[in-house]
Amino acid sequence: MTAQDIPALAQLMAETPLWQRYGVTKTSARQRFQEGLAAGATILVAQVGNEQAGFLWYATRGAFLRSGYVVLLGVGAAWRGMGVGRALMAQGEAAMFQEVDAVFLLVSHFNQAAQAFYRRLGYRQVGRLPGYVLPDVDELIFFKKRPVPGQG
Numbered sequence: 001m002t003a004q005d006i007p008a009l010a011q012l013m014a015e016t017p018l019w020q021r022y023g024v025t026k027t028s029a030r031q032r033f034q035e036g037l038a039a040g041a042t043i044l045v046a047q048v049g050n051e052q053a054g055f056l057w058y059a060t061r062g063a064f065l066r067s068g069y070v071v072l073l074g075v076g077a078a079w080r081g082m083g084v085g086r087a088l089m090a091q092g093e094a095a096m097f098q099e100v101d102a103v104f105l106l107v108s109h110f111n112q113a114a115q116a117f118y119r120r121l122g123y124r125q126v127g128r129l130p131g132y133v134l135p136d137v138d139e140l141i142f143f144k145k146r147p148v149p150g151q152g
């Protein structure tokens, strides 16, 4: 991600009902991306033609100072179901699994589409954080170990 990607990706976040529920606006998303870039965050952007179709923000030692953590993943509504999310995760995991042997992420209890997506990619639920971010939403802890070569 570069600064030029921020407006389109802030728009993507602001248009996504999931993040609307968490109070994200175009302004707050823009600020979060700007602060992330300034702090050296790793944010991949999926580009389709000239458009920003999605993004993956990850931190290689973002979980327990030991494991990978998926901070945010989003694909624009127009590009969902076409493999963009899988491609972003494949690239992020390839980088993280070179250094760490597990990746964690949080997914809202009501976000069944994302839960199905992550399960398809080999993640499984290992815990639940009641009301961690929003008082009426549980965050499910999903986790994946580095695949053993030859075993998928």
Ligand SMILES: CC(C)(COP(=O)(O)OP(=O)(O)OC[C@H]1O[C@@H](n2cnc3c(N)ncnc32)[C@H](O)[C@@H]1OP(=O)(O)O)[C@@H](O)C(=O)NCCC(=O)NCCS
Pocket: 016, 018, 073, 074, 075, 076, 079, 080, 081, 082, 083, 084, 085, 086, 087, 106, 107, 108, 111, 112, 113, 114, 116, 117, 118, 120, 121
């Ligand atoms: C979740 C999200 C990132 C998935 O990205 P995507 O580009 O639509 O997913 P892909 O097309 O790469 O799908 C990859 C696999 O997951 C499966 N999958 C994706 N969405 C699914 C759904 N809603 N239900 C069941 N399976 C699903 C696909 O069938 C596909 O399997 P295959 O490759 O074996 O055919 C995207 O829907 C999104 O941005 N949602 C809104 C924001 C969000 O929920 N982010 C995650 C927050 S934790």
